[in-house]
Amino acid sequence: MTIGPYCLDPLEFGRIRLDGGAMFGVVPRPLWQRTNPPDERNRIALALRGLLLRGEGKIIVVDAxxxxxxxxxxxxxxxxxxxxxxxxxxxxxxxxxxEQVTHVLCTHLHFDHVAGFFRLDREGTIRPTFPSAVHFIGSEQLHHALEPTVRDRASYLRAELEALIQAVEVHLVKNEGELLPGLRVELCDGHTPGQLVPIVHSAERTLCYPSDLVPTTSHVRLAYTMGYDLWAQRLLEEKAGLLGRAADEGWLCCFEHDPVTPLTRIVRENDDFAIALDEELLALGKEWHPRT
Structure with a gap:
């Protein structure tokens, strides 16, 4: 898929299982288990899906x-x-x-989004996965990650993060706007402070990668928020605003954690939102198609 100067591909980095109750907050299990069947430990399957952008001499990886x-x-x-x-x-x-990756965009610094950006060598030293890349990190998110709350400190690998930011070129993102031609970011705080939402755009097509603002297609429903969200009401407002624009302007949305559906459009449904597939989506390469 091409948007503006970039060729876009999903990157399938594996799977993880998290507690279904934590993933759906106040939504009762009989509702969420219809589309997200839990295992014997109440964990649901989640994708670890990054995004690859290539164009104009740049190779960009979003989350890892x-x-x-x-x-x-x-x-x-x-x-x-x-x-x-x-x-x-x-x-x-x-x-x-x-070594060819020129830029990395970390939507936020929770372990399931950022730990692929580094590795431990045989001596136990942290080594960056993409040593030549500029790493875009939300300024407020980095500050929070190094001084997290009791509630969310288990989501961060502080020592590893400190080593990573010493080993690579870091560009701290303080404001919304264009990071690179055809790639802008918006800031959201409901899930975690300073989360970056990348939006790839051109006159013909726009793709949004909402990360944990809308982690799966099930979370498109406004009431479906996570127990991990630090400020649920703030997140609900941010999600409603983003999905409203996505629906009204015909954006594509790539879901980082959906185990089945990487990409959909958003449509309005009464006072809420739903997902939709259309002929343009189905004409894209099979890597963008729902898994069966």
Whole structure:
């Protein structure tokens, strides 16, 4: 798929399982389990889906999943099916080597979005996955990640983050706007402070990557928010605004954690929102199609 100067591809970095109740907050299990069946430990399957942009001499990776830097206990707890090698292999499938990546965009610094951006070498030293890349990180998000609350500190790998930002060129994003030609970001705070929402745009087509603002297609419904969201009401307002524009302007939305459907359009449905597939979507490459 091409938007403006960029060729876009989804990057499938593996799977993870998180508690279904935490993923759907106040929504009762009989509702969310219809589309997200839990395992015997009440965990639901989630994708770790990044985004690759190539064009105008730039190779950009948006989020990178879990990699293999997490402790074994956490990997078992979350049923992690991901590795550093898988990050490299997925890029290799598109003919991209890690050293060729020019820019990295971290939507936020929770472990399931950022841990693929580094690895541990044999001496236990943190090494960046993309050593030549400029790393775009939300300024407020970085500040929060280094001083998290009791409620969300388990979502961050502080020591690893500190090592990463010392090892790479970091561009702190303080304001909304154009990061690169054809790629802008908006800031959201409901899930976590300073989350970046990248939007790839041209006169003909726009794609939004809402990350944990709308992690799966199930979360398109306004009431479907996560227990992980720090400020649920703020998130609801941010989500309503973003999805309203997506519906009214015909944007595509790529969902980072949906295990089945990578890409849809958004439509209004009464006072809420729903997903829709159309002929243009179905004409895209099979990597964008729903998994069966």
């Amino acid at each position: 999943g879990v990699g293999d830097s997490m402790p074994a206990k956490q990997r078992e707890l979350y049923a992690v099916e991901a590795s550093h090698q898988q990050v490299l292999a997925e890029l290799g499938r598109h003919g991209v080597a890690a």
